[in-house]
Amino acid sequence: MSTRDWILHVDLDQFIAAVELLRHPELRGRPVVVGGSGDPTQPRTVAATATYEAREHGVHSGMPLRTALKRCPDAIFLPSDPPAYEAASERVMAVLREFPVRVEIWGWDEAFIGATTDDPEALAADIRHAVQARTQLSCSIGIGDNKHQAKLASAFAKPAGIHRLTGDNWAETMNHRPTDALWGIGVKTARKLAALGLHTVAELAAADPAHLARHFGPTNGPWYRYLALGKGEAEVVTTPWIARGHSHETTFQHDLTDRTAIAHHVAALATRVAHDAAEAGRHIARVSVKVRFTPFLTRTRQSKLPAPTTDPATIERTALTILDRFDLNRPVRLLGVAVDYTLPDDDQPTLDTLE
DNA sequence: TCTGGGGTCCTAGGACCC
DNA sequence: TCTGGGGTCCTAGGACCC
Numbered sequence: 001m002s003t004r005d006w007i008l009h010v011d012l013d014q015f016i017a018a019v020e021l022l023r024h025p026e027l028r029g030r031p032v033v034v035g036g037s038g039d040p041t042q043p044r045t046v047a048a049t050a051t052y053e054a055r056e057h058g059v060h061s062g063m064p065l066r067t068a069l070k071r072c073p074d075a076i077f078l079p080s081d082p083p084a085y086e087a088a089s090e091r092v093m094a095v096l097r098e099f100p101v102r103v104e105i106w107g108w109d110e111a112f113i114g115a116t117t118d119d120p121e122a123l124a125a126d127i128r129h130a131v132q133a134r135t136q137l138s139c140s141i142g143i144g145d146n147k148h149q150a151k152l153a154s155a156f157a158k159p160a161g162i163h164r165l166t167g168d169n170w171a172e173t174m175n176h177r178p179t180d181a182l183w184g185i186g187v188k189t190a191r192k193l194a195a196l197g198l199h200t201v202a203e204l205a206a207a208d209p210a211h212l213a214r215h216f217g218p219t220n221g222p223w224y225r226y227l228a229l230g231k232g233e234a235e236v237v238t239t240p241w242i243a244r245g246h247s248h249e250t251t252f253q254h255d256l257t258d259r260t261a262i263a264h265h266v267a268a269l270a271t272r273v274a275h276d277a278a279e280a281g282r283h284i285a286r287v288s289v290k291v292r293f294t295p296f297l298t299r300t301r302q303s304k305l306p307a308p309t310t311d312p313a314t315i316e317r318t319a320l321t322i323l324d325r326f327d328l329n330r331p332v333r334l335l336g337v338a339v340d341y342t343l344p345d346d347d348q349p350t351l352d353t354l355e
Numbered sequence: 356t357c358t359g360g361g362g363t364c365c366t367a368g369g370a371c372c373c
Numbered sequence: 374t375c376t377g378g379g380g381t382c383c384t385a386g387g388a389c390c391c
Contacts, residue, residue, distance in 0.1 A: 062358080219366090244364090288384095
């Protein structure tokens, strides 16, 4: 075997449920659903995850807790505890970084690894065992020529396995599958592709890029075909990700109709976002307000600031001005405030830095 | 199944300018 | 004042992912 570069995708198995079961070992083997504050009678709250035992009753992540309760009355409902998952995630990533590899963290429960080796399966097995031994968490590892292949391979490897998907076995593995088996094509795009007669990965791979560009845009169209051919990004970026923006939003259990109360919530969300940005040392270039009306009609309005700022009062005032542009004549179920950051190298000088 | 929260990127269309 | 063409900036919305 010859030494060459590989991309590995490490995916923790049932991450949130696994962390909860470490804390509550007595619940092992029982149907457990995690989500919201753990109260399954609360409306407008969905499951973050469900254990295999709960899935057998038809419960899955994204399902409203009230539905989960109906389907599985014996389930144990636990509140979601993001700081605990964050801490567990950091322990796992620390284990990965002890290997002579390049690590790119991709969310809480995933990472891409760039490695140069003649035996990627042996490396993957070593990583799996180290993660299990050090954190008591199980992971699956996909091996590929690029991130796309490695990502799909880790799904084939589940649970607790290792799978290799490269140019050599791409066609036999993927060609017969529906287009939404690809990472980046979801149900909506798959439906549009099907309307063009493109149902399978093989059909998409053979499609005319110009035809795809006409229907999906100059970037997306050709990109879909590229995905169907098994191609993808192969560069592992080890420098920390620089966030493009930040947001907070709240779904209310009971609709808001009072203008003053709505404004109060928007102001509070804006202040929170602005403080987070200041803490992260980031300048805000644009502010967006999101309003979701009942039943589920979502509208956004946004404004670019005259100059980037870190001032919470300016963000709050801007958000309230944007709110004035909405027609608030129907009940509101969600409010959100989002900001775009300036990129660190194009921070514009503000008036006060010039003075 | 009455549908969370936090992100990223792309596209279309209008305004404005030359 | 029957009306081009291009470039850039901004906004709103869509799609996807975890």
